[in-house]
Amino acid sequence: MQLAKSLALAAVLGLAQAGSTPAVKEQDSVPYAPIVVPLANRSPYLGAYLFGSEDKNLALMSPRFWTGTPLGWTGLLRVDGQVSSWMGNLTDWPACINSSLSTDSYSSTFVMTDDPPTVSLTATFLSPITPLDLFRQSLPFSYLQLSVASLDGKDHVVEAYSEINGLWLADDETEMLEWEGVEKDHWSGMRLRLQNQRIFEEENMREEHGNDRILHGDVWYASRSDAEEVETSYAAGDDVEETRRVFVDRGRLYNSLNETFRPTKTRQDDNQTAILDEPVFAISHSFGTVSPSSSAEDTTALITVGHLRTPLIQYKVAGPELVQVKPLWASTFKTAEELIDFFLSDFELVASLSKDWNAQMYADARRVESEEYGHTLAVSTRQIFAALEGLWDYDLDANSSLVTYSPITNEPIPTLFGLKEVSSNGNCQTVDVIAPFLPFLIYASPTLLPLLLEPIYRYSDSGLWKPIPPPHDLGDHWPNALGHDDYEGPTLPIEEAGNMLAMALAGMRRGDAAAREQAETYYHLLTQWADYLIDEALFPKEQSSTDDFYGPQKNQTGLVIKGIMGIRAMAEIALDFEEDKDYAHYKNASEVMTSTFLSLAISKDGTHLLGHYGNDSSWHGQYNLYFDQLFGTEMFPASVYEAQDSFYANVSLPFGPALDSAFPFRAKTDWLAWLGGIAVTNSTRTLFVDAVAKFFRQAKNDVQGDFIDPREGWSVGFRTRPVVGGHFSLLALDVMERLRKGTFQDDDEEVLIGGTSVAVGLLGLMLTVGVVYRWWSRRRRPSRKDVAYEELSRGDASPLLARAGSPSTPRMANDEEED
Template sequence: MTQQFRPPAVPLVTVDPYFSVWSAADCLTDKHTTHWTNKRNSMSGMVRIDGLTRRFMGITDLDEESDIPEPDAMKQTSLEVTATSSKYKFVGDGILLEVDFTTPLLLDDLDLLSRPASYVTFRVQSIDGKPHDVQVYADITGEWCVNTPDQKIVWSRNEIGSGIEALRMGSEQQPVLQQVGDDLRIDWGYVYLAASKSETTQTAIQSYKLRGHFIESGALSLQDDKREPRAVADDTPVMAVLFDFGAVNETVKSEYAVLAYDDIHSIEYFNRPLDAYWRRSGMSFEDMLAAAFSQYDDIIGKCETFDKALRQESMEAGGSQYADILSLAYRQAIAAHKLVLDENNEVLFLSKECFSNGCIGTVDVSYPSIPLFLKFNPELVKGMMRPIFRYAGSEQWHFEFAPHDVGCYPLANGQVYGENKLEYQMPIEECGNMLIMAAAVCLSEQNADFAENHWELLTKWANYLIENGLDPNNQLCTDDFAGHLAHNANLSVKAIIGIGAYATLCRMLGKTEDMSRYSVTAKEMAGQWTAMADAGDHYKLTFDSADDTWSLKYNLVWDRLFGLHLFPSDILEKEIPYYAAKQNRYGTPLDSRNSYTKSDWLVWCASMAASKDDFAKMIAPLWDSLHESPSRVPLTDWYDTVTGEQVGFQNRTVVGGFYIKLLHPLNV
């Protein structure tokens, strides 16, 4: 099989934290497809060629009592993961089958970005010079709309307009916005499988034994199952589509299906349910689905154009391995969010802290993710910050520093991290993050109105950093898995750059005296930092630790991007070579305490390397970790640099930080 890059898991349907399906295998036929939580969200795909059935996706799972054998798998010859698509090719019995999974997450089109519709395109052609009779079958199970398989579901079919056949399934109870937590799947709303009506297209809602019927006959049993409601685990219901391509020759024939999810309400925002962004003008789900069909050719064309342009830019910036990494990270970084509007019709872009604690709108998860969104649509960075500003300015928040989060997904009703106890807060971390994010988005837009609208809080946080940031007391930072740490040198860097970021905002708003005062303060603090952290050929982990300690000083990247020049240039001239010297098989550890690393911070440090070649050398072990890791999960950002194995975290938006090499200096 031609597969230059083997992702640890392949994104198939990636819309939001709930509507998310992956293949954690080398070949699409090796395993059941899963939700990002690793729970089964099964899809099955088969093709019948001249009366002989083969598998190209998933496992049929027919009863042991069945005398119908599992069809042999087609030979998968290639897999290409682009920013918006995952493209498989299979060969067998004289035909080539291409299966493309496309979720059009184009960041410059918020209607399309928020649309809960994903495409599966099937293309077939003869490759042996002979005509072949071909039928393609695909289905999804009721697992997609429940959290646990003991939950009961109901189903129905609906004709949309005169040209779309839509099948749907949903839980019987419909507990809208009731489930709260991390390792959860949605159990409200309705999942859809839809296809254009034609004489050569059939659809059915049946037991999963429908797969056996297709294996034997090449057709569907067209009588829908009437035994509803029932538990998903009980004779698992599936929704299926069959495309009869008829006689296939060298000319490519194609068909597509749309997978969609109506979540009814998406987020609860300070005790008010909010709908997805695409619904803001009253569009019905049926109209949205019809638009997904009518715009198919245009959308697929835009996705292909974007994917090619992004890969070209990525290769020019960092080489082919960097381009592979960015393509894999793209959909994951976006689909860990939900896009909604608040009561003022302002964008909210709320993340889920996946495979961690399920927090919503986490500041130190947003912070590493922003390079992707600064690059393509800074409005989404504002959408990450607005909930924090609202909460921090309310009577609910009693601290002088910035909050960590605004709740647990999908409820954004106030911070839940650490039960709001002071010892579990991240005072320097979150103040620095909010100030840096504010400066980044205002510089990207060359307009500081957004910061001015929240000036009182930003000023409070900048002053907090002046008073407390140079030598942080014992507290958590974003790398909270490593525990509390006092005198953290990298956290001090964040505080200093946060003050410098505030000075930049003062300049943009014409506050000349304040700009001068905060700039001077930040510069003086940077000078003190240099003396306190100096260990000769590198800089220490903490100000009071031995000279042989060290850490990745990833926060320094904004000194360059903002053009602050607070820290001497020779710091990086020491630090970057030192990181290279500490590199293990799969990258440089986060610090001297452990062999694990954070991939987002690794890329930030690599982006500060003196040359493209040096950058590529620091990136290569990360590429290797993805290509070789035994941990078959959606992209993890926390892994061991010796073994390549996942330590924790997966499917998090922080991988948007990989895009930092594509950012140019913002302070122009």
């Protein structure tokens, strides 16, 4: 296809999920409302949620940071001079009626009305999801769109108000703030920050349990309205009572700037419940007279909230020096004001792209499983990206293929992505946090995978890290990627070596050019890790894995499977690079190891794989078998899958099986989803998929964690972490299987359109050119000869493996590790 045709298609249809052929259908008519509702979720430090009660009444609940601590985000609605509260439980006014709530992968929409209903206020909290446009995905801002309408057929004068406070910066109310007002041609807003800036430091970071608030950077609250009928005004730094009173009395603010900088809250000395002063940062929109015939354009306003800081991290790449790395957005925008101007003007396009991706995701989820499975994926998606930050790799030794493209200049930008191990301990770039959400990367964003792995490869290859297996992480606490030159910290050598090898192969199999180039660059590391697994993985010494919350253990069978699959992944990588001797060596080693493993790991009664060699009462959720099916390597016989399938049903609790017999009342939703992906029977697959879906509707939960009690579905830790990308296990398997069969549509039109459509016009054409050019140029890069997948799956079975059983993994029957 000609490039011009590709560009035109991209402009009309947007950046949709590649390779999905079914026509997109609308979601079901029943709104989905998970027990934890994401509001603004774009980075580790920009996260607002509704936790708690089942009805999720925005008028009676206050948004909170992902840790559960309060955020000041409140709203008032004024209709014909009568005021009610629409967000944040403001008890001085009657609460609006929360008439509906619906969520999808990128937005949460509340419809509020006054009481009795005369006017509706639709509040849409939108955090864009653009997995194929990682520059846009990296922007640390979120939208709040407000729209009003007459319900009773009459005219009404309507105004809406919202405010934030200093709790968006730190939990400590005594922190001194400073702020400014900003007025531009098309938008106005406010910037607030802590007076005492502590770069690269989180609040209480040095304590055992910090509260994960960064003490560096600026919070922005800004708004635009394209309608002349909508008047926008703001107030920065006035006391909360005064600011609200002005709005209640006038329906608008004074565009005032109080320059007496003060703490977030000042409380009465002898009565700490009494607040004497609280500066707030408020925006009001006066919609004028709203009639039944008013257009949506004349009754809509847009707000953005964001958290910006630069530099983002300090990173040790080679030698003792630290490099301060700037955010990806700084490559294109010189100032925060330029970025905000772009972000507000980009709303229509990015909302369309997000809607398009969401529709395709639901269509694919229905095709492989169900509508409810689509809901599970939808509530998981924003959480994945809330742990990531885009890094401008401007002065490091960048791999030339590791780039994103500027939406302004269309020029390539050297890029990395950083990851904070949210909640569990704050580590930087944790290997066994990236690995669990590999299914999402395979399905939705294969270009993101090498951008996440590159910092790990660089540090492993720097000479600063001496052990042979890869490090567990790049630093004890984000945003300090200082490495572990002392070789201390978590050590999961088999776990991480197997993960890195499997992820390297996954990127290559998915067809990403950067992943292939990366694997070729670091081939020497990959072979070292595979050799380590040959030496150590069959009989693991006492060490940690992602499952042993009860302490290091010997001879964990889950680790052995991880090691086997890492070695086999190395064989496949070698084959792709025509390293025939390496291919034969690693393939033979993995097959011999598998045969020995099966002679040791099957229970005496033949019902299941043991959790530990020699302990016949032990068992384990063997989710690492997922790699065998993901790659189609058929390392383990059908009998193993069939036995495990039956066994899980026997040990399952209401929310699925536990992690293993040594930890009987803890499970993890990502591993449950991986096990669902490799289930043999529909009934067992449904057991796992439904367990995860049910958890997200569990009314008893106040938080959204991946670590649960399978008896009642309680969340028992690990809040809002990106590992929920593992819930995409079924879609990743579907993509990889269709790649092997050659039915994954990878011609020019399908890569661009993915079976969906969204008209974005000339603006879309201009903004999409860069991404399409990248795709077009990568398709024309020379690469080594690929080996047909059919040849891989036909490979001769060794006699040792044959003795263990048939190597053919069964299809569905019935109807035809995390620290």
